[in-house]
Amino acid sequence: MHHQHRMMYVSAGLCLLACLILTVDLTLGLRPNKNIAFTFILPAGTTECFYQTTAREDSMEVDYQVIAGSGLDVGFVLISPSGYRLISDFRRSDGIHMVDPTEDGDYRLCFDNSFSKLSEKMVFFEVIINSQSSIGGAQDEWVDMTMMESTGYKLEDIRAKIDTVYQHLERTRQIQTLLRTFEARDRYLLEDNLWRVSFWSCVNLLVMLAVAVTQIYTLQRLFDNTKRVCT
Template identity: 40%
Template sequence: MARTCWLAFVAFLAVNVAPDLSSAASEDIEFTFLLPAGSKECFFQTLDKDNRLEFEYQVIGQPNQDVSFTMISPKGRREFEDRRKSAAIHTLESTDQGDYQLCFDNSFSKMKEKMLFFTLLISSPNNAAEDKGFVADVVTNETLEDKLQDFKDRLGVLHQKIQRGRVIQLMLRTFDTKDQHLQDNNLWRVTFWSCLSMVLVLTVAVSQVRILESLFPES
């Protein structure tokens, strides 16, 4: 009896849980682009029905830089709309089938271009009906079926946590890119002002030498 249950458990993992995790795997999309001053850029992403969408964006570079953002569904409905924000996180639990429009607006800024980073995490729904049908065919013991279902639920929770960890890692990479961009800008400023100060010091030194020489002319 124990051997039969163990074989059923292994068969369940091999045939049902592994394909389920692969079908429920999330599609990660990350993109960095430059949004010119006074312009608007839109991106389109095709989604299936009842997908779960996690969207996050951030302006990289100098502080106090912001953009406006709008997400429009295939039916023309405005899902999210942000006014002049530097970063935001949005979650859509159930999507419509079709192309979603993601628009970033920098038309209010006539002088500053913006470097933006955004990431999309798309999760497909699980096929619960097929899972239950397979469990009913392989396992006849009600207690074992409950244990297998509990094990599957735990794997699903673990999978979601792993995906969330990947999103956090992407955000940490974004912060690193932002810090690097700030360091590059500060390095250019420090170098420029240091060179300018050195030129001024040398100019003043030469001027003082010339003035002293003019006060003591050679006889």
């Protein structure tokens, strides 16, 4: 009898482990990752456009930053699939924009550097899609599935906890990506300021040396002329 109870507990544990694995597969496998993060060089005097496909009733967040380049500014335009201009930024260094709900189709994201004739820009942008269709499809798979009464847990509770952990991890990844872009831009500004300080320090040093040499030469000529007149 004791052996039968032990086998029952082992079977329940294996069942719980299998359900956990199935939960992870459903949570991660049925939730396609539509988020993109991209860094590119925007040449001077040009405009670059990117396209992002969305479904109806989703939400989309667009974050962008100018990491390097003179002025650290670009123009940004977001155009809907129906052709309407939703967002228009002019000469901004960064921006965060939300579209909720989205339309079914391709959104166009354009970055403009046509106002700059000499300086290229390094731009980072991230598009975050919160899809409702993938969440709904995953929930349909869990409607009639429950755990054994001896465990005291339901698959829906486990799925909710894993879904919460997934959302927190995804948001953490997004924040870390933004922090990396902040660090890259700060490093660029630091290196640019260091170069300027070093350059003008060298210029000032050369000017001081030139003034010193000129003064010494002038004094020598003055004393030489005085000596000749006295003789």
